[in-house]
Amino acid sequence: MLELNFSPFPILQTERLILRQVQLEDIDEVFHMRSNPSIMRYIPRPRPKSKTDAIKTIRMINRSVAKNESINWAITIKGNPELIGIIGFVRISKEGHRGEVGYMLDEAHHQKGIMHEALVAVLKYGFNEMGFHTIEGVIDPGNTASEKLLLKNGFIKEAYFRENLLFEDKWMDSVHYTLFSK
Ligand SMILES: CC(C)(COP(=O)(O)OP(=O)(O)OC[C@H]1O[C@@H](n2cnc3c(N)ncnc32)[C@H](O)[C@@H]1OP(=O)(O)O)[C@@H](O)C(=O)NCCC(=O)NCCS
Numbered sequence: 737m738l739e740l741n742f743s744p745f746p747i748l749q750t751e752r753l754i755l756r757q758v759q760l761e762d763i764d765e766v767f768h769m770r771s772n773p774s775i776m777r778y779i780p781r782p783r784p785k786s787k788t789d790a791i792k793t794i795r796m797i798n799r800s801v802a803k804n805e806s807i808n809w810a811i812t813i814k815g816n817p818e819l820i821g822i823i824g825f826v827r828i829s830k831e832g833h834r835g836e837v838g839y840m841l842d843e844a845h846h847q848k849g850i851m852h853e854a855l856v857a858v859l860k861y862g863f864n865e866m867g868f869h870t871i872e873g874v875i876d877p878g879n880t881a882s883e884k885l886l887l888k889n890g891f892i893k894e895a896y897f898r899e900n901l902l903f904e905d906k907w908m909d910s911v912h913y914t915l916f917s918k
Pocket residue numbers: 774775776778779838839840841842845846847848849850851852853874875876879880881882884885888
């Protein structure tokens with residue numbers, strides 16, 4: 737069984753980015769991103785209706801970090817502490833040494849290789865520091881950007897589940913990708 741410890745919070749650095757803990761000060765950016773229909777188009781999660789909802793999301797993220805159950809990082813560009821995206825292991829199976837990676841990035845920063853750079857760092861942390869055996873990516877079949885990102889990072893498609901998720905009264909399909917530790 738995997739033993740996880742996110743204290744002190746692991747700050748990750750890449751060439752252009754710093755990945756740090758999400759804080760209550762990030763409320764405006766979190767609200768902006770999670771209430772944007774085009775960012776959330778393929779993410780079956782409730783949209784925040786108010787900043788209070790965004791605060792709840794940030795608190796939930798950090799409660800889970802404190803309990804060593806899951807971890808999310810705020811993506812920032814070096815020299816600017818503003819949150820431009822979120823990436824993390826949103827679901828972890830300690831028994832299966834497996835984590836599901838999830839991510840979203842503000843539209844102003846799309847297609848500049850930012851999420852690829854963040855993902856490389858997070859995958860390395862997941863395998864080397866957390867001890868995962870496999871990392872999973874679960875996407876909506878229409879999410880070409882996310883699919884390309886996973887394939888670019890060596891994930892392989894393992895399954896297509898039909899109507900395995902009920903979101904806002906609609907049954908959704910999902911495609912499951914896996915990356916194996918080397
Ligand atoms: C998915 C997402 C995080 C990608 O972030 P990004 O920083 O724009 O991606 P990158 O620039 O690192 O690109 C990675 C690869 O995907 C490709 N790609 C990215 N966006 C694409 C798009 N809209 N259409 C086609 N390909 C795309 C890039 O070309 C690149 O491949 P390449 O190097 O072979 O050219 C971003 O589109 C996003 O936040 N989407 C909304 C939230 C979401 O759907 N999250 C995933 C839920 S599973």
